[in-house]
Amino acid sequence: MQVVPDPRDVRGRRYGLSSLLAVAVCAVLAGACTFTAVHDWVRDLDRPAWRKLGFADTVPAATTLWRLLIRIDAGVLQQVLTRWLRERSTPLQVTGRRWRLVIAIDGKVLRGARTVDGRQVHLLAAYDTRTGIVLGQVQIETKSKEIPAFTPLLDQVVAQLGSLRGVVIVADALHAQTGHARAVAARGGDFMVAAKANQPRLYAQLKALPWHEIQAGGQQREVGHGRRETRTVKAVTVHTDGGLAFPHAQQAVRITRTRTIKGKTSRETAYYTMSLPASLAQPDDLGAFARNEWLIENALHHVRDVTFREDAHRARTGTGPAVFATLRNTAIGYHRLNGATNIARATRTANRRSTQLIDTVT
Template sequence: MPVGTTVWRLLTRLDAALLATVLAGWLRSRTRLAAARRPPRYRTVIAVDGKTLRAARQPDGSQIHLLSALDTSTGIVLAQVTIAAKSNEIPAFAPLLDAVETVLGSLNDILFVADALHTQTSHANEIAARGAHLLVQVKRNQPTLYGQLKTLPWPQIPAGDRTRDRGHGRRETRTVKAVTLHTPGGIAFPHAQQAVRVTRTRTTTSGKTSRETAYLTVSLPAIHAQPTDLQDWIRRHWHIENMVHHVRDVTFREDLHQARTGTGPAVIATLRNTAIGYHRTNGDTNIARATRRPLDLITDVTSSYPTTQ
């Protein structure tokens, strides 16, 4: 049996992108029956977000940063790309779409949900060219677009959906309003079909109340994106943080892992994504408890290949 250092030397020489594609395809093959039973209104929603491996520092002191795409319905990370040194997530967005398309075969009618960093004209055009759709938040770092959304006649627009939750010592109400963009030329963002406003009102047990307002655009018309859908899709962006990144940090202690050789950091992150996705597809919600049954995963991998010794 090879020792740990031998295994590590192998891992650091693997093509991290290819490994992520192969393992994501294997996980999806285990969920195809469930996918066939989805309701007619179902839409695949993919959350995009980045994560820094804080302890994996390069010789020049820079940190490894990865951009990932999560299928929010299955908990499977479909693709992961490494951000180039001295760069950011924006140039890596198109390669991430390429990787997702390799796994799925097509991006037609898929909805991508991303944070304000990806409210980029090039991203909207790239996604539209592939037949997909984009839901993104708009912040003040884009003053023209933000101003256009903020000055829409929101007081005259009725609330489309409202949800109330309790937990973590507070009550939260989320109200969604959406309006079709009929203005000449739309707004300063290509392919935007609707403007969305989300108002979050939080009240703590001490009685303190706070309110937060967020503005978004979506490239789907109202007939395909009702306020109840938008409410659900907006919250799904948090899935990649809660279901993957948080688990990698807390359960796998990823931010303490100092490995930085070759493709090692990205490969190890992919293996963690695969373990998490495997347990999610088995219906496990407590990943820490599920990882105490490593033979389940080993058996499933080896049983797929009868010649494996």
């Protein structure tokens, strides 16, 4: 925690920065959803717990915590907490020549939060689909600004991992940008991205391939929650003149999803480019990579909304919205590392075991 810059004036500092940040981390791990809830959590602890957190006979007022958390550098805090989580995770083990670590990148609007000029707060995050840890997060201005934020976010990921070697970056069609593909390749990684009408030439190339002549290379079926879904993957190495209209693309991929819900069947076709050759990424691998791209939405953003009520949090001041999003990322990653599949239940358990939680964090 000592590497997080303290934004407070040196005069009048009554409580240590590490103690205040430990309170914020512990409270959100225990399910706190607002600044007020963070203060309520620490206020309700007994005195031995206060002492473990570094307090004597009093704890900081709600305004003291709030004034700090709206001024902390959210980017630095995310990097520090990410390093703490990664130190707790099991060592990375490569399980075969074709194995890759998949990092999903996606943006999220905090619907209840606003910047000082009234705009909604928009964050772009990189999510380690193996561990459930957010490796980096940057705040951007509008949806269209996700594009220039992509490379700074990659640099945060590289700062955590050391390099992108053995890493596949997956993202939605907004990030089917030639600059993104070159940025990933320059850092030693590979890139799988969906293609839609925002890249008309590439999309036309992919759609025009003779898919009816290409044999399906992989198929997955799932049944649950009243739904049947089949995903069929076709992939081909493209040898057209000049290749695909996308840097470093070695394979064209088509994934067809057929869903049956309450007797009604729908079909959706998605096209992708992949920078790994067929020898290193077979159709089953490609299907898994595309499936992992949805994890950042389902296992991170959805949980922040449903369990931590993020969209209802009307944070409006300073870095407060991004800081609290960072704390939520940390809570989700922490509980995922502990094997939790139900984050709401995990936060309730952590709240009942506050002494153990404080020992872990401090």
